[in-house]
Amino acid sequence: MAVIDQGHRPSAPQPPAGDGPFLSLRGVSKSFGAVQALSEVDLDLPAGQVTALMGDNGAGKSTLVKVISGIFGPDQGKMRWGGSEVQLRSPKEATRLGIATVYQDLALCDNLDIVQNMFLGREAVRRRLLDEGSMESQARTTLADLSVTTVRSIRQPVASLSGGQRQAVAVARAVMGKAKLVMLDEPTAALGVSQTAMVLDLISRLASSGIAVLVISHNLNDVLKVADRVAILYLGRMAAAGPISEFDTQKIVQFITSGTAADRVHPRPGAAGGGTQGAQEL
Numbered sequence: 001m002a003v004i005d006q007g008h009r010p011s012a013p014q015p016p017a018g019d020g021p022f023l024s025l026r027g028v029s030k031s032f033g034a035v036q037a038l039s040e041v042d043l044d045l046p047a048g049q050v051t052a053l054m055g056d057n058g059a060g061k062s063t064l065v066k067v068i069s070g071i072f073g074p075d076q077g078k079m080r081w082g083g084s085e086v087q088l089r090s091p092k093e094a095t096r097l098g099i100a101t102v103y104q105d106l107a108l109c110d111n112l113d114i115v116q117n118m119f120l121g122r123e124a125v126r127r128r129l130l131d132e133g134s135m136e137s138q139a140r141t142t143l144a145d146l147s148v149t150t151v152r153s154i155r156q157p158v159a160s161l162s163g164g165q166r167q168a169v170a171v172a173r174a175v176m177g178k179a180k181l182v183m184l185d186e187p188t189a190a191l192g193v194s195q196t197a198m199v200l201d202l203i204s205r206l207a208s209s210g211i212a213v214l215v216i217s218h219n220l221n222d223v224l225k226v227a228d229r230v231a232i233l234y235l236g237r238m239a240a241a242g243p244i245s246e247f248d249t250q251k252i253v254q255f256i257t258s259g260t261a262a263d264r265v266h267p268r269p270g271a272a273g274g275g276t277q278g279a280q281e282l
């Protein structure tokens with residue numbers, strides 16, 4: 001039942017740079033007692049593309065991210081990673097595969113500097129001493145690769161950074177561990193206009209470098225600017241998913257608020273066509 005990239009599979013074991021769903025979920029369900037947080041969710045996250053995960057409060061977005069990052073085991077369903085079925089038993093396993101999550105609170109330590117934050121918990125050690133030189137140069141390279149140029153010194157404490165810069169450091173920390181999938185929870189929620197633009201730009205660059213990106217966002221403007229694909233959860237079901245070109249603002253809002261877009265979508269019985277997945281019970 002897994003639908004995996006058949007046309008463009010590269011021969012190298014590396015993730016494909018731009019084609020095919022790199023991560024695929026099929027029929028993923030998760031309940032907490034009587035609450036069915038996710039019901040038979042299908043989701044494809046292609047490498048090199050930004051997928052926006054949308055949905056009202058309680059729709060199941062965070063639960064889905066936690067399943068993908070190995071925090072919750074799903075009750076049912078399958079997960080494929082680069083074409084192979086995987087079962088994530090812990091966040092460590094997810095990290096090892098190359099799944100990185102940037103949570104809303106960013107989990108940065110204000111009193112530590114940028115380099116210290118980027119290496120927190122995985123400090124480079126040489127002859128039992130911290131290898132500051134190597135950490136600095138890796139941090140500098142990663143930030144430069146992401147075109148993060150507004151930071152004055154990588155030795156400045158994170159407390160002195162703007163919201164956008166903090167977000168950039170959190171993203172840099174995530175990708176420095178050789179991430180192949182980066183998930184960001186509301187990365188622009190607390191940011192002003194120009195910082196939002198900077199972070200959206202950073203998200204686009206992550207995808208351009210071949211990483212699969214999942215962004216949780218409530219902000220339609222952001223989504224329309226940066227997303228290649230949209231996936232909309234409604235009460236734990238995947239109400240719609242597909243390329244952004246198949247959606248407009250009105251349709252997205254309808255799917256978020258009612259789980260369906262009654263006005264303009266003409267369901268074909270028995271077909272999950274057009275990239276939308278089985279949600280058109282009218």
Ligand SMILES: Nc1ncnc2c1ncn2[C@@H]1O[C@H](COP(=O)(O)OP(=O)(O)O)[C@@H](O)[C@H]1O
Pocket residue numbers: 032035036037055056057058059060061062063064
């Ligand atoms: N750890 C948990 N224990 C019990 N219920 C939970 C837990 N996490 C989420 N839920 C419930 O699952 C549903 C989906 O929540 P969540 O994934 O946080 O939604 P979203 O992130 O879209 O707002 C909600 O009804 C929520 O109350």
Ligand SMILES: [Mg+2]
Pocket residue numbers: 061062063
């Ligand atoms: Mg949430």
